[in-house]
Amino acid sequence: MPHVDTDSPPDSLTVFAGFHRIAAGPRAEVIAQLRSRTDSQPLFVFDDTTGEPIDLDLRDDALPHATAPEPPTRTVGRPKLGVVAREVTLLPRHWDWLNRQPGGASVALRKLVEDARKVNAERDTVRASRETAYRFMSAIAGHLPDFEEASRALFAGEQVRFEGLVAGWPQDVKAHLARLSANAWVVA
16 A cells, blocks of 8 residues: 655545445544454555545554644744745746736736636536545556446546446445545536
């Protein structure tokens, strides 16, 4: 199972033993449920936000411990605004236009990105839902009948066809897939 190393652990997890869902919920609750298991059946743990399989460490020291936040240290220069510097490659005419905008290139780019996020919010939600459902589907159901056709129907936005293709799949897999793909069917 691939290990996903992120700064913040997933908030919600779903665990399967074979095709049966055996645990779901917040990370700490899932870990507690899994620690009480006595069998040694292989488990598949999924991040509900991304649909990706993750490795879950059940040792006591693997749980995050609450620590008191350190007092902020004062630094010289601009206050930390959460701004991340990255390289952007544009044609000279794009840089010319950006530099003529009020506030300069950085302000203009931030405004353009915010406007695009608002305009494309529904389409981005649909795409993210489809990708999340697909990642889960690929990991647990990639060898099931009609997987490839179901994948095509998912990305084509064909809900009725998709549901028909996965109708013969195990119940818990279908139920979780329905939850992950709930936003995949909105017309963008």
